[in-house]
Amino acid sequence: MSSGSTGDTQMVIITGMSGAGKTVAIQSFEDLGFFCVDNLPPTLLPKFLELMEESGNKMNKVALVMDLRGREFFDSLFKALDELAETSWVTPQILFLNADDATLVRRYKETRRSHPLAQSGLPLEGIRLERELLEGLKGRAQLIYNTSQMKPRELREKIIKEFTANHQLIFTVNVMSFGFKHGIPIDADLVFDVRFLPNPHYIDHMRPKTGLEEEVSSYVLKWNETQKFIEKVTDLLSFMLPHYKREGKAQLVIAIGCTGGQHRSVTLAEYLGNYFKKDYKTCITHRDIDRRKEKTI
Numbered sequence: 001m002s003s004g005s006t007g008d009t010q011m012v013i014i015t016g017m018s019g020a021g022k023t024v025a026i027q028s029f030e031d032l033g034f035f036c037v038d039n040l041p042p043t044l045l046p047k048f049l050e051l052m053e054e055s056g057n058k059m060n061k062v063a064l065v066m067d068l069r070g071r072e073f074f075d076s077l078f079k080a081l082d083e084l085a086e087t088s089w090v091t092p093q094i095l096f097l098n099a100d101d102a103t104l105v106r107r108y109k110e111t112r113r114s115h116p117l118a119q120s121g122l123p124l125e126g127i128r129l130e131r132e133l134l135e136g137l138k139g140r141a142q143l144i145y146n147t148s149q150m151k152p153r154e155l156r157e158k159i160i161k162e163f164t165a166n167h168q169l170i171f172t173v174n175v176m177s178f179g180f181k182h183g184i185p186i187d188a189d190l191v192f193d194v195r196f197l198p199n200p201h202y203i204d205h206m207r208p209k210t211g212l213e214e215e216v217s218s219y220v221l222k223w224n225e226t227q228k229f230i231e232k233v234t235d236l237l238s239f240m241l242p243h244y245k246r247e248g249k250a251q252l253v254i255a256i257g258c259t260g261g262q263h264r265s266v267t268l269a270e271y272l273g274n275y276f277k278k279d280y281k282t283c284i285t286h287r288d289i290d291r292r293k294e295k296t297i
Contacts, residue, residue: 012063016097028159029063042077096141103148172251177269179261179288188255200263211266220267261288
């Protein structure tokens with residue numbers, strides 16, 4: 001799916017135990033200016049994403065409640081979440097609301113409501129079944145709130161504090177070039193070794209130059225093995241980056257290394273950083289590009 005909207009779209013999926021506070025949660029997101037939908041069947045999530053995309057940037061903050069009131073649709077929720085993770089223009093977060101059994105039973109008694117899964121009418125039976133069904137979804141949540149000891153006002157304040165606009169997590173892709181002879185960066189998450197590519201260092205007039213100069217970058221990029229590497233690594237990263245983002249990682253450091261950190265790694269770090277900047281906030285750095293210059297001073 002290509003993005004018809006500009007910028008990053010924030011989506012919060014509110015789910016969890018019935019009686020744990022989803023109504024208070026969705027009202028809190030409305031107060032924060034989110035476009036809110038209560039009890040959206042998971043099978044409609046792909047269609048809803050299309051509507052969001054068609055709206056341009058008008059629906060850039062969305063909160064959706066998905067729970068077991070739509071039990072016949074619930075099996076499709078994991079498939080919908082996997083599809084959501086494939087989009088690069090949406091930042092999805094799952095907020096899972098939980099509470100202990102005693103608290104949930106008390107709340108059902110106070111409201112005189114029946115649990116949607118309690119076939120016999122006993123709240124505890126439905127609560128235990130629901131907890132079992134939701135176990136896998138709880139494991140995928142980025143945020144889990146236990147509301148057992150929370151009053152509605154306290155839950156509202158917690159959500160507002162967590163999701164104010166200036167607190168929104170921005171996923172950053174840092175692409176770094178380096179030279180292996182100077183050591184592997186200790187903060188790298190992923191390291192790619194490009195020392196197998198033809199080296200401009202052995203061409204006399206290119207040796208003092210760097211991959212930031214067009215002559216060097218054109219030389220590095222012209223080879224079939226370079227193009228094959230780019231094809232494979234961009235495909236791999238296009239798959240991995242949405243999953244890192246979905247898991248709540250604030251940044252990912254991708255290190256590209258050649259021998260000295262002057263030519264090949266610089267060229268490819270520039271290429272990859274510019275390739276992914278259309279979908280992510282990116283930062284390109286060249287750790288060792290001035291090493292030779294330092295030696296000659």
